[in-house]
Amino acid sequence: MDLRLKGKKAVVTGASRGIGRAIAELLAEEGADVAICARNEAQVQAAVAELKRHGGAAWGRSVDIADGAALKGFVQQAGETLGGIDVLVSNASALTVASRDEDWQALLDIDVMGAKRSFEAAKPFLESAAQANGDAAFVIISSVSAAEASGASAYGAMKAALIHLAKGLARENAAKKIRANVVSPGTVFFEGGVWGNAKAQNPQFFEAMLKRNPTGRMATPEEVAAAAVFLASPRSGFTTGVNLLVDGAISARVNF
Structure with a gap:
């Protein structure tokens, strides 16, 4: 299937x-021009x-996603460098599951405010793309x-806030042909990631989590x-305004 992304301009945070890297790679495979950011400069340049x-x-x-001015500056520069923005993907996360005050703050600053601020910075570009081509998209992980x-x-509370944010943005911007959607993964395995580290450091817990999923495995970043x-x-x-679960049926709720 041709996804009609050839020549589109895409920005992915935490990539x-x-x-995030898998999203950027697939966008590039589909013919899009891609701008990315993350905290580690060497890793960013290797990915580029x-x-x-x-x-x-x-x-x-x-880019330090928690630095609002720096994040908005990156998005602005990305739009200028690529010659526009058709697609914005907010993937960056603090990835902490503790519940200290500093964990709440980190998740607010990076996950929630990162999504909000990146959209604000990209919005003029998205509006121009939607006006020219009839469609622009914001996707939150x-x-x-x-x-x-x-x-x-x-972690759960702030990830829930992102779903609410996307629904509001979807309704506010529908007439402008800017769509906002969410992808909610379940357990995702890759070396060096949360579950890759769990497998290496706590194999019994890792195996227990595998058994929780009816598929008997975890997702890949590519999925x-x-x-x-x-x-x-x-x-x-x-x-627009949807929350798409990609969890291998690990959750029991009815998603509607």
């Missing part, structure tokens, strides 16, 4: 590894070099933890990326 191998333009730089609460969790890129594409032109 040097894991899910790989993205360029797909034949399109690629650019990136190190949340988590199935938004709907699963075994205890008080800063989550496929859902995100489809929602970002003009093929999903009438889909």
Whole structure:
């Protein structure tokens, strides 16, 4: 299926590894020009070099997502460098599951405010793209933890806030042909990630989590990326305000 992304301009935050990297790679494979950011400059530049191998333009730089001015500056520079923004993906996360005050603050600053601020900075570009082409897209990566609460969790609460934010943005911007959607992964395995580290450091816990999923396995970053890129594409032109679970049925709730 042609996702109609060839020549589109896409920005992905938190894209040097894991899910964000897989999203950037798939966008580039589909013919989009891609700008990325993450905290580690060396990892960003290594990712940019790989993205360029797909034949399109690629650019990136190190950004502290919690620094609102720096994040907005990155998005502005990305739009100017690429010549516009058709797709914005907010993937960056503090990735802490503790519940100290500093964990709440980190998740607010990076996950929630990072999504809000990146959209604000990209909005003029998205509006121009939507006016010219009839479609622009904002995709937020949340988590199935938004709907699963075994205890008080800063991570789950802030991931739930992202779903609410996306729905509001979807309704506010529908007439402008800017769509806003969420992808909520379940457990995702890659080396160096949360579950890759769990497998190495606590194999019994890792095996217990595997057994919780009816599929008997965890997702790959590429499987989550496929859902995100489809929602970002003009093929999903009438889909906005949704929260798409990519969890292998680990959650029992009915999603409607």
